[in-house]
Amino acid sequence: NAGVTQTPKFQVLKTGQSMTLQCAQDMNHNSMYWYRQDPGMGLRLIYYSASEGTTDKGEVPNGYNVSRLNKREFSLRLESAAPSQTSVYFCASSEAHSPSGNTIYFGEGSWLTVV
Amino acid sequence: QKEVEQNSGPLSVPEGAIASLNCTYSDQGSQSFFWYRQYSGKSPELIMFIYSNGDKEDGRFTAQLNKASQYVSLLIRDSQPSDSATYLCAVLYAGNNRKLIWGLGTSLAVNP
Numbered sequence: 232n233a234g235v236t237q238t239p240k241f242q243v244l245k246t247g248q249s250m251t252l253q254c255a256q257d258m259n260h261n262s263m264y265w266y267r268q269d270p271g272m273g274l275r276l277i278y279y280s281a282s283e284g285t286t287d288k289g290e291v292p293n294g295y296n297v298s299r300l301n302k303r304e305f306s307l308r309l310e311s312a313a314p315s316q317t318s319v320y321f322c323a324s325s326e327a328h329s330p331s332g333n334t335i336y337f338g339e340g341s342w343l344t345v346v
Numbered sequence: 347q348k349e350v351e352q353n354s355g356p357l358s359v360p361e362g363a364i365a366s367l368n369c370t371y372s373d374q375g376s377q378s379f380f381w382y383r384q385y386s387g388k389s390p391e392l393i394m395f396i397y398s399n400g401d402k403e404d405g406r407f408t409a410q411l412n413k414a415s416q417y418v419s420l421l422i423r424d425s426q427p428s429d430s431a432t433y434l435c436a437v438l439y440a441g442n443n444r445k446l447i448w449g450l451g452t453s454l455a456v457n458p
Contacts, residue, residue: 273450274390274434321389333378333438335446337389 233257237322237338244312244345252307252341254322262327263305264289264335265297267318274321280305281327312345319343348373350437352449360457365422367452369435372416378438379411379418384451385431393420393433425456 237254244250256263265277266289276289280299294316296308305324309316322338349372359365369379378397382390396402396409396418408421418437422429435449 271450274448276446333446334380334392334395335390335436337391340389 235322235324235336235338237320237341239341240339241342242344244309244343246312246314246345248312249308249310250312250343251309252320252322252343253304254306254338255304256322256324256336257303258324258326258336259302260324260326260336261302262325263299264323264325265295265305265307266321266323267291268321268340269318277307277320309343312343314345317343317345348437348439348445348447350435350447350449352433352435352452354450355453356455357452358455358457359425361425361427363425363456365425365429365454365456367420367422367433367435367454368417369419369437369449370417371437371447373437373439374413374416375440376413376416376437377440379409380436380438380446381407381409381418381420382434382436383429383431384434390434422454425454427456427458430454430456 235256261282264279266274275291278297280286283302298306320341323335325335351370380395381393384390396411402409406423410419432451434451439445
């Protein structure tokens with residue numbers, strides 16, 4: 232049982248390049264999330280998908296797009312990378328619909344550097 | 347603006363002692379409360395959640411919730427060096443968005 236798997240783990244991009252972070256979960260969870268984590272800023276929600284077929288903006292959506300491809304997969308795309316997007320990105324999922332179901336399970340993280 | 351506040355630390359305790367981590371939140375509509383542990387360079391992992399007033403125990407960990415005073419705490423008994431990590435408090439707010447708000451975390455160092 233892999234849980235939440237995200238790729239790539241490390242990536243260096245040049246300013247203006249595009250890339251997609253991939254995420255898949257095998258826990259049959261309804262909700263999926265993309266967070267970024269920066270020193271002194273904590274975890275900030277970029278986008279989330281409450282259920283298959285829906286996506287919504289979080290706190291810091293500018294410069295990003297997402298796709299909920301199916302119930303398992305939720306990808307994050309940087310269309311034109313900027314140095315301000317240098318961060319650690321976490322994909323996460325939760326069952327939802329109950330107090331315990333709101334427990335979020337995180338992937339291992341993707342370290343992205345934009346130069 | 348819904349907020350979750352934690353003392354950034356570092357909180358330093360000797361091995362075997364009780365570590366006490368605190369979290370306050372601003373909105374009385376809060377519904378569920380989560381404690382996550384994050385080792386350096388790793389992703390957050392759930393320690394426990396609580397949604398009723400009082401104490402909830404799981405092994406060496408006890409979560410305490412006081413909704414009237416709007417705080418939640420995590421006690422770690424018999425602290426071990428392997429408990430050295432950053433502890434994140436997260437609060438779920440009720441409402442249409444069921445938004446999860448994260449604290450910035452408290453750094454804990456357990457000294458052998």
